Each structure stands twice: as structure tokens, then as C-alpha cells.
Amino acid sequence: MDRDDLTSKQQDYAVFLPAISSFYAGYIGRERHGVGLDAGRLPSAIGDMEAMNWLNPTKALFPYRWSLYSAGHANLDLNKFDAKEDMIRNRDPNTIMLADSGGFQIAKGVWPGRWADPTDKKSEQQREKVLKWQMGIATYGMTMDIPTWTFRDPKAAEASGIHSYDDAVTATQYNNEFWIANRYGDTRILNVLQGGNHAEADHWYDLMKHYSDPKRYPDRHFNGWGMGGQNMCDVHLILRRLIHLIHDGLLEKGVHDWMHFLGTSKLEYACLLTDVQRAIRKYHNANFTISFDCASPFLATANGQIYTQLRTENRGKWSYMMSPTADDKKYATDTRAFRDAVLQDRIHDTFEDSPISARMKIQDVCIYKPGDLNKIGKEGRTSWDSFSYALMMGHNVWHHIRAVQEANRRYDAGEVPGMLVRETFDRVYFRDLVDTIFQQRDRNRSLTIIDENSKFWDQIIGTRGFTGKRTTNAHTQFNAFFDVEDDDSSEEEFDQSKLDALENLNV
Numbered sequence: 016m017d018r019d020d021l022t023s024k025q026q027d028y029a030v031f032l033p034a035i036s037s038f039y040a041g042y043i044g045r046e047r048h049g050v051g052l053d054a055g056r057l058p059s060a061i062g063d064m065e066a067m068n069w070l071n072p073t074k075a076l077f078p079y080r081w082s083l084y085s086a087g088h089a090n091l092d093l094n095k096f097d098a099k100e101d102m103i104r105n106r107d108p109n110t111i112m113l114a115d116s117g118g119f120q121i122a123k124g125v126w127p128g129r130w131a132d133p134t135d136k137k138s139e140q141q142r143e144k145v146l147k148w149q150m151g152i153a154t155y156g157m158t159m160d161i162p163t164w165t166f167r168d169p170k171a172a173e174a175s176g177i178h179s180y181d182d183a184v185t186a187t188q189y190n191n192e193f194w195i196a197n198r199y200g201d202t203r204i205l206n207v208l209q210g211g212n213h214a215e216a217d218h219w220y221d222l223m224k225h226y227s228d229p230k231r232y233p234d235r236h237f238n239g240w241g242m243g244g245q246n247m248c249d250v251h252l253i254l255r256r257l258i259h260l261i262h263d264g265l266l267e268k269g270v271h272d273w274m275h276f277l278g279t280s281k282l283e284y285a286c287l288l289t290d291v292q293r294a295i296r297k298y299h300n301a302n303f304t305i306s307f308d309c310a311s312p313f314l315a316t317a318n319g320q321i322y323t324q325l326r327t328e329n330r331g332k333w334s335y336m337m338s339p340t341a342d343d344k345k346y347a348t349d350t351r352a353f354r355d356a357v358l359q360d361r362i363h364d365t366f367e368d369s370p371i372s373a374r375m376k377i378q379d380v381c382i383y384k385p386g387d388l389n390k391i392g393k394e395g396r397t398s399w400d401s402f403s404y405a406l407m408m409g410h411n412v413w414h415h416i417r418a419v420q421e422a423n424r425r426y427d428a429g430e431v432p433g434m435l436v437r438e439t440f441d442r443v444y445f446r447d448l449v450d451t452i453f454q455q456r457d458r459n460r461s462l463t464i465i466d467e468n469s470k471f472w473d474q475i476i477g478t479r480g481f482t483g484k485r486t487t488n489a490h491t492q493f494n495a496f497f498d499v500e501d502d503d504s505s506e507e508e509f510d511q512s513k514l515d516a517l518e519n520l521n522v
Contacts (some may be wrong), residue, residue: 016373021079021416022072027296028423029288029305032083032113032275033069033412036313037099040084042405043068044101056382056402060374067371067409069416070106076370077413080110083308084152087117087125091148104152113275113306114153116145118207121186122165124174130161130186131176138186142193150200155273157241158226159190160207163215164244180215184222191226195235205275207241213252216245220256227265239273240266247276248477250287254452254465257291261299262458272302280309282333283432285419287475290435290446294453311335312411321407322414324367327425333432335418338363340407344398346381353377369413371406380406434475443471 045051046064057064065074072078090097093104103112120126128138142159149156161183166172177183187209194204206227210216227237240260245252260266276288284307292305315321320337327333341353341362349356356377357363381398389395426432435445448468455461465472 016368016370018075019077019370019413019417021069021077021413021420024420026420026423027289027293028420029285029292029307030081031285031416031419032081032306032308033079033312033415034083034085034115034278034308034310035103036310036408037088039313039405039408040102041099042402044098047101048098050098052402058375058379058406061371067405068102069412070102070110072107072109076374077416079416080107081113081306082110083113083115085115085117085119086145086148087115087120089148091144093148093151111154112152113205113308114149114156114202115277116149116157116159116190116207118157118160118162121159121175121177122162122168122171124168124171127174129176131182131189133189135176138189139193142190143197146194146197149204150198150202153202155203155205155239155275157205157275158194158207158237159187160209160241160243161186161190162244163209163211163219180211183209184219188222191223191237194237195226195232198235203238203273205239205241205273206237207243207277208246208256209244210246211244213245213249216252216256220259224263224265227271229270236270239271240275242274242276247279249472250475250477251465251469251472253291254449254472255462257295258452258458258461258465261295261453266295266300266303268300268302272300272304274303274305276305276307278309279307280311280415281476282327282335282418282422283434283475285422286333286426286432287435287445289423289426290449294449297450298453309415312415313408315411316404316407322411322418323363324365325414325418325421327422327430327432329430330433330436330438333422335415336365337411341377341381342398343381344383344385344387346377347384347387347398349377349381351377353380367414369410369417371409371413375406379403437471437474443468445471445475 042051043064051064061067061076063074065071066076069075069077069079070082072080084103089103090100106112117126121130126141128141129135130138132138145159161177163180163183165175165177165183166179172178177186191206198204206223208216208220208223210219225231227240229236242253246256257266265271288305288307292303295303312322315337319339321340322335322337324336326336341357346356351359353372353375354366354368357366380403382400382403383389383395383398386394389400431444437443448471452461452464455464
């Protein structure tokens with residue numbers, strides 16, 4: 016497979032942002048500084064680790080200029096050199112990086128503090144670290160929102176000091192005020208909206224929207240929106256929120272040009288969000304861009320899954336097909352191409368090469384022979400080492416980006432996901448209805464059309480958590496697994512501990 020320039024193929028689609036794993040980024044950075052792989056470990060047909068760095072426009076096998084990186088997984092001290100962070104810190108200046116603030120770490124109790132107490136020193140110090148990091152590395156940064164579900168975990172509630180919805184709101188207000196008062200440089204800030212239901216989401220918006228108002232903060236207002244909680248997975252609420260933003264003067268060209276949907280991996284949403292982006296560009300803000308992220312390409316690999324092909328059934332379900340792949344020590348001396356081996360040995364019924372897998376032999380993944388000792392001097396069950404995971408992660412990232420773009424192309428060509436068309440006495444398409452909603456000049460007329468079509472929105476399945484059959488694969492070496500479907504990946508919160516565990520595997 017030739018080099019695949021995915022940046023040039025993006026067109027006017029909503030932008031998918033791979034949520035970069037620090038485990039993966041570490042291989043790029045360490046190799047740059049001579050502390051990377053053993054000689055000969057990188058497949059000879061790949062040759063240069065930068066070929067796996069999609070943010071490198073000249074050397075990448077699949078250049079792609081957009082990504083997300085989270086403060087929760089980063090080394091926040093920019094004054095200290097860290098080779099593992101080099102893919103992020105020293106990337107091409109034309110790339111676009113969205114820096115998440117790490118609110119999930121607060122919600123899980125990983126960043127302890129009394130976050131709803133403005134006098135608490137721990138939370139104040141963490142705010143300062145995250146803001147300085149965002150200002151130093153990001154094109155866009157998200158405010159440090161506290162998810163409204165934080166208090167439901169007693170341990171996290173105790174660690175964070177968040178014991179109620181009101182505490183989450185109060186803590187987020189303190190964080191927003193800190194961002195408003197202390198932001199600097201060119202990084203644009205997205206105002207994150209949370210809420211576990213429509214009432215909470217409306218209340219949150221009413222309390223937080225003024226931080227994006229240039230009349231109130233002429234030089235320091237936030238520059239766009241982050242959609243979290245129910246705002247990112249409920250189409251009825253999404254459309255209502257956008258109408259209010261437009262009529263409240265908070266989605267203005269050159270002022271609020273970017274909106275990001277947190278943790279959205281369902282393939283149909285790639286097309287849905289493109290429809291919304293196009294309608295808003297057409298009728299209101301020609302600069303408007305929607306982005307969305309997920310960590311599925313990385314988490315799938317950590318759980319023994321690789322992407323094999325794209326499925327787009329007209330009027331049916333659209334999904335990324337994935338399944339467990341080869342892990343057998345007999346392949347350590349097998350020189351067949353990876354694709355040939357997995358098809359000939361019926362490990363996969365179908366398999367679409369990526370620019371990375373097309374340059375691999377199966378022995379590049381299944382590196383250990385019987386009797387070989389791993390990093391800790393023992394013979395493990397798996398034939399994989401740590402870098403095997405990195406190879407498969409790169410393969411999965413290409414597949415995910417390519418699937419999002421190809422889904423949009425097929426959608427434009429007339430194929431339609433089942434959830435984006437309503438078959439009643441007449442046929443109604445999501446794209447047409449969205450166009451009608453944003454065409455209206457009157458707020459109430461748009462809201463009425465949205466409410467009148469609530470049954471349509473109900474058929475559009477939200478992006479909430481992994482569901483489906485549990486995958487078991489010996490080489491994952493984890494005691495706890497996510498529930499995943501063999502043929503789809505859904506919205507997930509990025510569990511960095513899964514990928515951190517890979518650092519302790521064999522290299």
C-alpha cells in the first residue's frame with residue numbers, strides 16, 4: 016500500500032481527533048532521542064519510526080494533522096525535557112492539537128483536592144499546571160470541567176470533595192474563572208458543557224455561557240464549545256443547544272468557530288456531525304468546525320482487538336469491524352506478510368491492510384519464539400512484546416480515520432445509515448431535517464421543529480460506553496477487560512491504566 020495522505024482527504028467533514036495514547040507517543044519520542052527500540056526491532060519496510068507519526072507531514076505513512084491529547088496522561092512540566100512527550104511538544108506547526116484538561120482524572124479521584132473550595136491549595140496548583148501546559152502545547156484547550164457524575168463514586172467523591180451536582184457546578188465555575196483570569200498566548204479555549212439530563216444540561220449552560228460572551232469578557236472570553244455528558248450523545252439536546260447558542264450570539268464567526276464532542280466513536284455520528292457542521296456553515300457561521308475524539312484505536316489494541324474492515328450497510332448499521340488477531344509463538348520465524356498469514360490461517364475472514372500492516376511480516380508482531388524470555392526474565396504466554404502493541408495501534412488509528420472519511424464519502428454518494436433516515440408514510444432524512452432547522456430565522460420555530468421530531472431523535476442511538484460481547488485474548492495479559500463488540504467500538508472514557516500496564520510487558 017502506498018503512502019496515504021489523510022489530511023488531503025478530509026474535505027468538509029466533521030473532524031475526527033485520535034485521542035493519543037502516551038504509550039504510543041512514547042515510542043515516537045524515545046526513538047527521536049536515541050532511547051528507543053533495539054536494533055532491528057522496527058520492521059525493515061517501515062524503516063523510520065516517524066513513518067508511524069501521523070503528525071509528521073513529510074515522513075508519515077498516513078499524514079493527518081488533527082489530534083487530541085489529555086492533560087491526564089501528559090507530563091505537565093514543560094520546563095523538563097521528556098522524550099516521551101516529543102510527538103506532542105515538537106510537532107509540525109501546521110498540525111492542530113486539542114488539549115483536554117483532565118477533568119476525568121478529577122472525576123475518578125486521581126487528582127485529589129477540595130475542588131469546590133476556592134481556598135484549596137492542591138486544586139489551585141493543579142489548575143495552574145494544566146493551564147500552563149495547555150498554553151504551551153495546544154491549538155485549542157478545554158476548560159477543566161467536573162463531570163456531573165463524579166459524586167456517584169464514593170471514593171472519587173471523597174478524593175475530589177465533589178459530593179453533589181451542585182459541587183460539580185461550583186468547582187467548574189472556579190476553574191472557569193481561573194482560566195478566564197490567567198489564560199495567555201494564542202491557545203483558544205473551549206467552554207465545556209456538562210449535565211446528565213436535559214434539565215441539568217440547561218441549568219449548566221445558563222450558568223456557564225457568560226464565560227464565552229465577548230461583551231462580558233472582551234479580551235478573555237472562551238472561543239468555542241466542548242460537549243460533554245448528555246450534550247454529546249443526545250441529538251435532541253444537541254440540536255436545541257446549538258439553536259440557543261446561535262440566538263444567544265455565542266456561535267459567531269471568528270469568535271466561536273470550534274465545537275468538540277468528547278468521546279464520540281459511533282460511526283454514524285461521523286456523518287451526523289458533518290450534516291450539522293454543513294448546515295451551520297451554510298446558514299450562520301462559515302468558519303464553524305465540529306470535531307470529535309475517541310481512544311478506541313488504542314484501547315482496542317490493549318484489549319487484544321484490531322480493526323479488520325469497515326461495514327456500511329445501506330439503511331443498516333455502520334461500524335468498524337474488529338476482532339482478536341494472531342498471537343502464537345509459531346509465527347516468530349514466519350516470514351509471510353501479515354495480511355497473507357492471518358487470511359491463509361483463517362485468523363480473520365477478511366482483513367484490510369493499513370499502510371503500517373502492509374509493511375509488516377507476521378513475525379514482526381509475534382516476536383517471541385517458544386523458550387524466549389521476556390523483559391522480566393520469564394517465558395510468557397504471549398508472542399507479543401510491547402512494540403507489537405504499538406504497531407497494531409498505528410494500524411488501528413489509520414483504520415479509524417479512514418473509516419470516518421470513507422463513511423462520509425459513502426453518505427454523500429447516497430448510502431445512508433439506518434438511524435439517519437426515518438421510514439414512515441414518507442421518508443425523512445436527517446440531513447434534510449437538520450438543514451430545515453438551521454434555515455429558520457426564528458428561535459422558537461427551530462425549537463418547535465426539533466420537538467416535533469423527537470421520535471426521530473429517539474431512534475439515533477447515543478454514544479454511551481462499551482456494550483456487547485466480552486473479548487478474551489491471552490496476549491492482552493489483563494485481569495479486567497472492557498466489554499466490547501467484535502464489530503464495533505463505542506464511546507469510552509480513556510482508561511490510561513490499561514495502556515500504562517503495557518509498559519511493563521516484554522520489550
